[in-house]
Every structure is written in structure tokens, then in C-alpha cells.
Amino acid sequence: xxxxxxxxxxxxxxxxxxxxxxxxxxxxxxxxSRPAELVELCREYLTEARQTLAQxxxxxxxxxxxxxxxxxxxxxxxxxxMGAIVLTQCCASLxxxxxxxxxRKAGPMLDQLSTALEAVEQEYLKRLGPDVLPAxxxxx
Amino acid sequence: MTKVAVPPIKVLIADDHPVVRIGLxxxxxxxxxxxxVAEAKDGVEALHMVRTLRPDILLLDLAMPKMPGMxxxxxxxxxxxxxxxxxxxxxxxxxxILEALQLGARGVVxxxxxxxxxxxxxxxxxxxxxxxxxxxxxxxxQVLRDLAAQTAPPSRKTxxxxxxxxxxxxxxxxxxxxxxxxxxxxxxxxTVKRHLTNIFNKLGVGSRLELxxxxxxxxxxxxxxxxxxxx
Numbered sequence: 001x002x003x004x005x006x007x008x009x010x011x012x013x014x015x016x017x018x019x020x021x022x023x024x025x026x027x028x029x030x031x032x033s034r035p036a037e038l039v040e041l042c043r044e045y046l047t048e049a050r051q052t053l054a055q056x057x058x059x060x061x062x063x064x065x066x067x068x069x070x071x072x073x074x075x076x077x078x079x080x081x082m083g084a085i086v087l088t089q090c091c092a093s094l095x096x097x098x099x100x101x102x103x104r105k106a107g108p109m110l111d112q113l114s115t116a117l118e119a120v121e122q123e124y125l126k127r128l129g130p131d132v133l134p135a136x137x138x139x140x
Numbered sequence: 141m142t143k144v145a146v147p148p149i150k151v152l153i154a155d156d157h158p159v160v161r162i163g164l165x166x167x168x169x170x171x172x173x174x175x176x177v178a179e180a181k182d183g184v185e186a187l188h189m190v191r192t193l194r195p196d197i198l199l200l201d202l203a204m205p206k207m208p209g210m211x212x213x214x215x216x217x218x219x220x221x222x223x224x225x226x227x228x229x230x231x232x233x234x235x236x237i238l239e240a241l242q243l244g245a246r247g248v249v250x251x252x253x254x255x256x257x258x259x260x261x262x263x264x265x266x267x268x269x270x271x272x273x274x275x276x277x278x279x280x281x282q283v284l285r286d287l288a289a290q291t292a293p294p295s296r297k298t299x300x301x302x303x304x305x306x307x308x309x310x311x312x313x314x315x316x317x318x319x320x321x322x323x324x325x326x327x328x329x330x331t332v333k334r335h336l337t338n339i340f341n342k343l344g345v346g347s348r349l350e351l352x353x354x355x356x357x358x359x360x361x362x363x364x365x366x367x368x369x370x371x
Contacts, residue, residue: 026255027163030170037166045159073203077230078159080251088252092231 018119023083024127039131042124045082047134049075049117056094056113060106068106069098086116148175149266152193154186154209155179155201155228164199164254171259183207187215190223197262198225200245202236210236213243224265228254237272238287241280247271297358300342308335310361313352 031038052075059067076091090113097106124132151174153164161179168174177193180186184206190198198216202209213225226247227240237248246265249257253274261271270277277283298306304325311321318332325332336348345351355361 020252023252023255027166030167032170034166041159041162041166044162048159073230074157077155077157077201077203077251078163080230081160081163081254083252083255 018086019123020083039128042132065098065101069095084120150175150177150195151197152195153179153199156181156204183212186212198223200225201228217244235291305339309355313355
């Protein structure tokens with residue numbers, strides 16, 4: 001069982017479980033007769049997560065608090081639905097930082113998000129095979 | 141005996157997020173009782189589709205471009221529609237939940253719970269129930285009362301001032317003279333001075349300016365007066 005800890009927007013997120021098993025299993029069951037759709041959904045999610053991570057990094061570099069909050073909120077939504085626990089937590093932290101305009105811990109949190117995204121990609125790769133990876137670029 | 145076919149529940153998905161829409165679509169398509177009639181990517185599209193397609197259920201994201209979900213919900217209250225709305229949200233904001241329910245939402249589902257609860261929530265709402273915090277709600281009135289209590293602004297601290305003294309403070313912060321205060325309340329200027337002495341003693345301030353600043357800093361003014369003063 002994974003361990004999750006998140007205390008406030010600047011807390012380090014500790015976990016060894018990146019995808020909620022029940023969420024993934026329900027999605028798998030829902031697409032049991034159309035397994036390619038689950039692969040497509042996860043690939044879409046990874047593609048979008050990579051793009052959003054780049055936008056978040058850009059917002060951090062330019063110190064654009066609203067953009068940081070909006071992009072983090074956006075990725076949080078799909079991460080919640082996909083059961084990507086750590087990614088959701090990282091996004092929630094970045095969203096809070098965007099709200100307050102406090103960027104001091106945003107850099108390390110973006111690194112955590114990047115690591116979490118790589119872990120999710122590896123999980124999907126293990127469960128669904130190489131077709132799940134987006135066509136271009138490497139993880140995060 | 142012939143079996144009567146139960147019509148499917150017609151669902152409209154409104155979320156600006158393609159991955160969320162695909163995820164919801166996949167989940168609901170696996171349920172033979174559900175029929176997704178359309179997907180909207182903003183509030184304006186959602187309203188148009190509710191009017192034209194008349195779904196049984198609208199799954200409505202609150203944070204959407206063009207018209208946020210809450211505004212769409214508000215707009216729906218002005219229309220005659222049988223569509224029941226279930227709000228999808230990324231965070232537990234009690235004030236927002238209360239507002240959504242007051243605007244006619246029949247259910248609120250956190251996005252990290254949609255995989256687990258969405259089908260059950262839709263069925264409960266179709267049966268006339270409300271859905272909150274992962275389960276059907278038996279007593280909506282009590283829920284609304286609790287939410288209202290939890291989201292109410294903190295009451296004004298009065299520092300032992302009487303009602304009349306608080307009224308005097310309000311007028312002082314607006315720049316009223318003793319004469320004006322006396323005229324406003326139909327009392328003598330002497331009585332106003334006595335009120336002011338009591339107020340100064342209770343609050344430990346020494347001048348009208350100090351009093352005005354104290355009142356502003358300690359939330360001593362009624363909301364309308366505070367807004368006027370700080371505007």
C-alpha cells in the first residue's frame with residue numbers, strides 16, 4: 001500500500017504508489033471490450049501532462065502566478081480522474097503557490113511533479129505496453 | 141409477459157478538459173443504462189446543448205472557459221428544464237458546494253471520486269435523491285443548514301460595546317461630527333460625548349482617528365459601512 005504525505009503547499013510529497021489501483025482497475029473494466037481506448041486515454045493524459053509541465057515551468061520562470069495556478073488546476077483535474085495520486089498532490093501544491101504568488105518552493109515542486117510524471121509513465125508502460133507512450137520526446 | 145424496456149439515462153458531459161471528457165465517456169459507455177448524448181467544452185456550449193438535447197443529466201465542471209460552471213448553473217435556474225445537474229469539482233470548497241446546491245445542483249462529485257461514484261451518483265439523482273460526499277443525502281435541509289453554518293463569516297467582535305456605541309463608532313468612521321451623530325439618533329451632544337468617552341475607555345483609544353483605525357482593523361463595522369470606508 002502506498003504511503004502519501006502532504007502537509008501544506010510546501011511539503012515534500014512522499015509516496016511509493018503513483019496510480020490509485022482502484023481508479024485504474026475501474027477504467028480498465030470500463031474499457032474491457034475496447035482495450036485500445038484505455039491505452040489511448042492514458043497516452044492522451046501523458047501527452048497533456050508533458051505539455052502542461054512545460055507550461056508550468058515557463059510560468060515559474062516568468063513568475064506568472066495566475067498562469068501557474070491555472071495550469072496546475074487544469075492538470076490536477078485530469079490527474080484526479082486518472083488516479084494519478086502524486087501528480088494530483090503536486091498540482092494542488094503548485095496551484096496553492098500560484099494563488100499566493102509565493103514561488104519559493106515552486107522549483108522543487110516542479111521537479112517532484114516531473115519525477116512523478118516519469119513514474120506514472122513507467123507504471124503505464126508496465127501495465128499497458130509501449131503503445132501508451134506519446135510519440136515524441138522522452139519523459140518529463 | 142412482455143418486459144418493458146427502460147429508456148437509457150441521457151447524459152451530457154460538460155468539461156473543458158479533453159482527458160476528463162474521454163475518461164468520463166469511457167466510464168459511462170461501459171454502463172448499458174447510460175447514453176452520452178453530447179459533450180460540451182465550455183459553459184456556453186453546455187447551455188445550448190441542454191436546451192436542444194434535453195439530457196436527463198448534465199455533468200458540469202465548475203472551472204470552464206467562456207462561462208464558468210457556476211454561471212451556467214445560475215443561467216439554468218432561469219429556464220424551464222427537466223435536466224438535473226451534477227457538479228464535478230477538483231476541490232472541496234464548502235462555500236462553492238453550498239452555492240451550487242442553492243442554484244439547483246442535485247449532486248457534487250469530486251473528480252478523484254468520479255471513477256468510483258459517478259454511476260451511483262447519477263442513478264441516485266435520477267431517483268430524486270441528492271448526492272454529496274460520496275453518498276446519497278437523506279436530509280438536504282440539514283446539509284444546507286450545516287454548510288451555511290460552516291461557511292458563515294465570523295461574527296463581529298464587539299469588545300463590550302453596546303449596540304448604540306457600535307452605531308456611534310460607525311458614524312465616527314464615516315467622519316460624522318458629534319452634532320450630526322446627535323441629530324441622527326435624536327440625542328443630545330452631551331450624550332454623544334458620554335458614548336464616546338465610554339467607547340474610548342473600552343477600546344483603549346485616545347482620539348477619533350485612532351477609533352476609526354481600530355474599528356477598521358478589528359472588523360468592528362457592519363459589512364456595508366466597512367466596504368464604504370475602505371473603498
